[in-house]
Amino acid sequence: MIKLKLSAFVALALLSLNSFGEDTPVAPKRYGQGAGRPSEAQIAEWRAKRAAASEQPARGGAADMAGMPGMGAMPGMSGMMGAPDKPKEYGARSGRPKEEGASKGGRPGGMGMRGGALWLSETPPMRGDGARSGSSRGGMGGMGGMQMGGERGGVAKKRLWLRAGSDPQKSGFAQDDAEAEVATLLVTPNGNPEGEALPAADDSHKGLSFEMPVQGFYRLYLTSRKLQGDTLNVAVAKAEIANIGHGGDEEEINKALVAQRVLESAPIEIVRERKPDEKRFFQLKSGEEQAFIVLQKGLPVQGARVRFVSYQGWSKEAVSDEQGRVSFQIIRDYFPPWNEFEKRFKATYLLIADVTVAEAGTFKEQPYSNVRYQTTLTGNYYPSPDDYASYAWGLGIGTLILLFSGTAVYLYRRRRVQPYREVRFDDAK
Amino acid sequence: MIRQNNSRLQAIRDAVNQVHFNRFRFWFQLLAFALFVYGGYLAIDFGSRLPFFSCGYNQEGRAGVCYLLPLQHQLSQPWPRLFGFAGIAFLTGLLTFALWFIFLNKGWCGFVCPLGTIQDWLTALRRRMGIRYSSYSHTRFEQLTKVKYILLALMILIPLGIGGGLFSHSMSPPFCLICPARMILPLFTGDVTQFTIDFSSTAALVMTALGISVTALFLVGSFVKKRFFCFFCPMSALHYLISKPALLKLKKDGDKCTRCGDCYTVCDMGIREIADDVTTKNIMTDDCTLCLKCVASCPENGALKATFAGIPIFESTEAGFIKRMNKGNKM
Known part of the structure; x- marks a missing residue:
């Protein structure tokens, strides 16, 4: 009977463990409201919307750029960009990338400002990233994986620096370019979903600062437009900052977790696709797969070339599919000596997406026939627990202690057992 | 009318006093276990100030979090912050915990705590197997009963030391790292990730190895001794310190x-x-x-x-x- 019950117990335990390791089902969700991919019906709806927009006459001019007549050449875009390329392996191009100039490797340089792709960083050049600093707050990356900061006790503040280049460690400050037209937009959790203008810093070395009075996700878009020959370069540097703590209003936080994450007026942007099991505090780990979506005006862009650059400068390029989606596995590129290993080491990745379309218009009264869109997104990733946590040692030590203590208790109890002694009384005496 | 009500009340009291108590307690504990180990799947959340081991490391299934986890996190904040504005959060947390506790007193341990329930199940298993239980001598009892107060003091002092820069952050939260609930309760939702040794730093290595060892001792000890771990539980000591108004x-x-x-x-x-x-x-x-x-x-x-x-x-x-x-x- 006891054996039967023990067998049932073991069977139940195995059944409960059986679910471990199964793939989590992906629930279909809308873009901007969590993870998941759009349905075919949604894509058809977006295409219809885009086709309708393309029928409107292009008005051109700088003022029109805010309205963006919805990628007039979009129906022919897939033909122009060709079929999606096979993703290249890390290092297949050149390992660590060199800093890009205006014309190297077919990459657009000087997209609005001089010095390469524009991106927003939470650290100034030369300071580097790495283990969490004493001034950081929270210590957890958010949706964009960027850490929040600010003064203690008061309203949380964040400062971001505009940097140019494609190396998260070596890129310097973006140089001011008088020919470029720059606008900065901040989208706050409880503010206008289309964002509000943020005053530009007098000096790029001072960075862009803003307050984060409520919990939620803050998105900063810095858009630069510059004419080069007959091509208008439109560059959007985007950062997403999580200001979420342990306390606070649960309802406010839950609302923030499912809030809109797409700027409908953005000429181009990259959105990090949330994972189905993602919680309030999310950390992207080395080795994990992470998907991103390239969007123009909130609609997916097919054929955009997207490059992922790791903290050490390793890069991989892929092309977005018809849902604007592209996926990368975050490589492990943190190899310090064991005694210097820091499991909270925060490394920055940089994502650069490019797409060029035949689109005529005028900018500052100068005509152009093509528009080259470039957008960047930065985030953080951390070492995988597989790099420092060992099941073998854990189970080994546990089993050893279990056997040793079990045997010790058994021997101790056995030694204390008194032998049975019968005492007989002879009543006859 | 009054006499009729009194007789009904007396009948209810008699029924309660003659209840098959062990059966009632078994089902009560089972329901509480299911609620606090799997309630998270039903989006049940009782907050993070619970006066029993509803382990926060059981991330998927928990229906609330044991207060010792946020308590240690709060105490390990930098001192200027802890003794500044964060002190208010600490005090409100302590007050919420006390309000939860006052309701059932140490009944949370005897009827609700999932780790206590597991120990009762191990005791039942031992009894079914016909193995006798162990007990402490009175002298040993008097000595060991102080251990929980020492653990409580360490549980407060070490996080304070972490906040003051005296100890490594890898030791945080110290008691949770050695608590068997951290490893055992997530097992019930198929999560085995706590059964690892953390080699990222010496402090983490020592603490996780200690945690695994304590868990192994917990299993052996609970098998031969009823409520083995409760005797050393710092939560039990904390309970007793504020039990007057319960x-x-x-x-x-x-x-x-x-x-x-x-x-x-x-x-x-x-x-x-x-x-x-x-x-x-x-x-x-x-x-x-x-x-x-x-x-x-x-x-x-x-x-x-x-x-x-x-x-x-x-x-x-x-x-x-x-x-x-x-x-x-x-x-």
């Missing part, structure tokens, strides 16, 4: 006690005072888990009783004792 109380009428020792025999914690002390009214000691098995085993009318806000809710009766004994109620 609503649920265990009371003893020494005049009715015959010192038969039944209550001591069934006591999982081996508290001798429950039988020997005939002068103290409020008989709950720091080791007591308020499991109320002593009340159920007492054959004297009204010698032991559990009261809630002064109202008797369960008391010892001769009829109840006889009924339970006739049913072969093993304590």
